[in-house]
Amino acid sequence: MQTYYDILDFIFYRAVYPLLLFIRSVFDGVFLGTMSFLSIPYSVQVVVIAILTVCFAFGLRKWLKVEAREKVFREKFVSQKTERDNIAIVADKKQRDAMYDSADQSIDEDFNVYLAQHYFRYVLIYLLPLFLVMAWLNDSLDEQVLKTISGHSYLFLTPSHPFGMEGVSVTLLYLSSYVLSLIAGFQIKKRCFSRKNKE
Numbered sequence: 001m002q003t004y005y006d007i008l009d010f011i012f013y014r015a016v017y018p019l020l021l022f023i024r025s026v027f028d029g030v031f032l033g034t035m036s037f038l039s040i041p042y043s044v045q046v047v048v049i050a051i052l053t054v055c056f057a058f059g060l061r062k063w064l065k066v067e068a069r070e071k072v073f074r075e076k077f078v079s080q081k082t083e084r085d086n087i088a089i090v091a092d093k094k095q096r097d098a099m100y101d102s103a104d105q106s107i108d109e110d111f112n113v114y115l116a117q118h119y120f121r122y123v124l125i126y127l128l129p130l131f132l133v134m135a136w137l138n139d140s141l142d143e144q145v146l147k148t149i150s151g152h153s154y155l156f157l158t159p160s161h162p163f164g165m166e167g168v169s170v171t172l173l174y175l176s177s178y179v180l181s182l183i184a185g186f187q188i189k190k191r192c193f194s195r196k197n198k199e
Contacts, residue, residue: 043155050177053133060125073114080107141170
């Protein structure tokens, strides 16, 4: 087992960790560095990055052809239900029940596969980018960095201290901006889809 752990440590510290540091430095330079050069406040930078994360998620959703896959499943499901309903015309009860069981099993299996793929895509598209970007922001804009910049460990202080909060952290601002941007993105997408259907 020790040899196995040594191999894993070697892979992580010699390959994965340096790659993560390189990606972090690239992101720091491209996003935080560029916006800081333009004198954009860090709170606005976090909001912009949250919006960009949502745009990336929608781009990934389009690249994975989620709508097309869901449409194919719906059509297949309707077809399976129609075929199952047609079993009622079989006169022999035993044969009819056996066919019902077989059809139900096939529908259940396909539906379970669809659910597994659906939730995997959900995690891949929305949750994985969310947590990876949030981990990067919390590392690049940690408490020490914020204290050096502003003298406190928050992006900005709240004057009235609502809910006992002294200020808004990177995590809170990023998560709230991400969720709001995601809701707005789905609303825009829904309106564009409705407009296309009317045309």
